[in-house]
Amino acid sequence: VHIIICFYSIVLLYPQKNMPQQSEAIVIYTGWERHALVGSDIRLSCSFFSWRWTSDDVTFSWSYRADGARDSIYVFHYTGGAPYVANKGPFRDRLEFVGNPGRRDGSILLKNLDYGDNGTFTCDAKNPPDIVGHASSVRLLVFEKVPIQAGVITGAIIGAVLGLLVLVVVIYYLMRFLVARRVFNLSVRSVSLCLGLRSKLQLILYGLAVTRCFFLI
Template identity: 50%
Template sequence: FAPSSPTHADLGRLRLPAVLAPTLAIHVYTHREVHGTVGSQVTLACSFWSSEWISEDVSITWLFQPENGKDTISIFHFVKGQPYVDEVGAFKNRMEWVGDPHRKDGSIIIRNLDYTDNGTFTCDVKNPPDIGGKSTQIPSMVLSILNSALEQITSSPGLTAFPVIIVDVPVAPKGPSQKGRPFVLGAAHNTGQGLGE
């Protein structure tokens, strides 16, 4: 007798083991964009999820690509429970490890920001045997100089800047001693939108 063709149910049973096969993957999460001001500090937050228990071999690496550069350099490395900060490059004496791998946190702080810090920062996490997956990036860390209270306000999330101009406009007199009154043409306007993913 000729063997019968497999039914749809048989095909489903054949495919089932492949669907249920475990896949090791590590997921890393960061903000898309971080803003800072020259001379201040900024926290580059990095959190991760692993399908495995956090092992003693967990490693966290921060990479940096300057805004107008092609090369990517390693500026921080955590391995075997010890943080190693770049002590010779542009971030020398300006970086601090504030993460905790057991809390799935790989964050760092960069102090005394300068325009040369503009660029793309990548947080890469490995937790053997869970070493698969794709790291996410902070596309850009934008630095701007804020010199006034107005600039501080209008640079906040959800605010759009409009120039504030004080103009002395003559007002039709109601009495013999009435003078012009200053008024504001524009001010900060709340767009109602926060930081997007």
């Protein structure tokens, strides 16, 4: 009995920090699609969400699959507090790590882009003990001229429609004002005409009265 009690006491008093920590899911975020010009530089962002504090053993990995290719190649890896750019591949001299692992930022900068850089970049992150999660991908499209995005076109259409509606409202109230002014002028003219006829009638009656008085005398 004493042996059993001692065993349970040891288990309960065993520090939790010496017990293995349970792994939880990690969520990784990148952009959806990025556009860039030939010869320009572009930043590809990668961040993650984890319930744990940022570990000293946090890692970031970037892979690249060119358009039309079946396989991906690793182009960058961050581990042990140091960044490592792949010494082979299309970005060996054109990739720079610009992230901040302490802030869960694993962004990279691609320099001097070319048409051949079109493809899909995938970022994976680990924040031990949180190592379970799905990598996130961003598609890069390189153009000679950046195309107008759908959002810009939609905004332009909405702006044009709103401008047309404002113009219609302005014309409507202007027409109402012109009609009201014309009606007012006609009313004033009619009143003036009526007053003029009344004055003439009064003069005629006055003349008739004077003439009658003259003949009576």
